[in-house]
Amino acid sequence: MTDWTIKQERHIPEDELHAYLDQALSRSQCAEIETHLSACKLCQARRSAVAALRDRTTALLSGLAPRPVIVPPSFQDLRERQSRRLALAVWRARLQRSSLWAAGVVAAVGAGWVARTLLDPHRTTVSAPLVAQSVATPASSPIAAVPAIDSASTAEIEKQATPAPLPQRSAVVAAHNVSSARSSRALVPAPTLQLASVVTPVTRAAVEGRAPLTRPAGNDPFDRVWRVVPWEDALQIAGSELPFIEGIPVVGVMFQPGVPGERPTVIVAQQDPNGEVIQSIEGPVARVNELRTHQPSDVHASDVARTAPDYVDGPGGMHRALRILTVIGRLPVDSLNTLARLATIR
């Protein structure tokens, strides 16, 4: 064991006093220290000094807390986020597998054509002019404006690899039609609230040709179509996240789906006894701010309040996306602020 217990003139080293006070020593080591302490005034004083140092450190560090009280979110919420992440990982893996499979098929078909062309010189000499001709022929038709055909390098590749370009061109046309159908779907104006003469920033924006709400922000692959739903359905869709002001009848609910992992943007319209319609808007910061700013001049907006954030998976892991709530209507801002304070999330 330690020397200082045998030679009484030696004292307890300072690091062992720290370990002793931190309860990091074995029972026998503690017993030795206590025996020495009972007989050594100097070590008693040093023990007190170390205890004071330790207490001061703890006190200083305790001031470095982010909040006075840290409340953990429900464990169930964490579980749900984990299972959502697992589902996303499975989906990504499937997508990756199917992409690899598709790439493999394309490569095999391409290799087949190249091999066939190389191994059959007669076919090569015959097919090349045919292809050039067939590419040149539709140039007068409006469909021929597909940019891929204009590209010299693409044409060169097609010359070598494509014996029958016409079916491929029709496939391009079909794809073009699908994409225009898709884009026309994305440009469908957002619906209005149909149950009352509601302030509808969405309609106004759509009329002015801006239609900002129907366009996804960034490269979101999902359509963001606003939907009008009954209150009960909205409760089910949004879970417990509907902004609502107690005591005022609800006249309509609209919501716009978010990106994966993000809850929808929700507008709850309510009509007070004077006929004034107010709308509580809850959603991601950017969307709500966009709605707040695109208003007619006589429609005001309350200050915003933070609501529970979304947790969205991104390239750097899961991150928090802030959400806010605002109340808009043809009322003074002070009144809207009061209403915003009364708003509950149901």
Place this chain on the structure above:
Amino acid sequence: MDDLERLYKTHYAAVVRFLYRKIWDADRAEDLAQEVFIRAMAHRPEKPRAWIFAVAANLARDEARAAIRRKKHLTLLKDDPIPLSTPEPSAEDAVDREERWARVTGALAALTERDRDVLLLWDAGLSYPEIAAQTGLAVGAVGTTLARARKRLIEAHDRLDYQARTAHS
């Protein structure tokens, strides 16, 4: 309630504090703490307490690397109109708290990285063997490191305190 859930309830705040003292962003510290426990659900580590602090330390390190990029993002968010009115502390209180804060963070920054890590892990409630496993120190060296870290923290804090007082007078 399983072991991990129990650990979550008892240690969540300690993990948040630990992360916060490394990255100085309260919201981000909470996000990362939740991330730690979500990862723990998938991994089911044998020694969960040591594991969560090890992962938290790694996340804090990654966070420091991404700090510049994220700082820009946070500035943008700060520009948004955020909360409804909350009671503001008096200006004197705020200044006082800020100065105290600066002294403690300054003192912590004056420690070596190893001393700071050991001190923060100890303050988060880890045992000497757990601290040793995470930092690569021998168990016997943890006490020595802690003794040095505590002494230096207090000395640095008192020095900053003295400088602030002389500056005021």
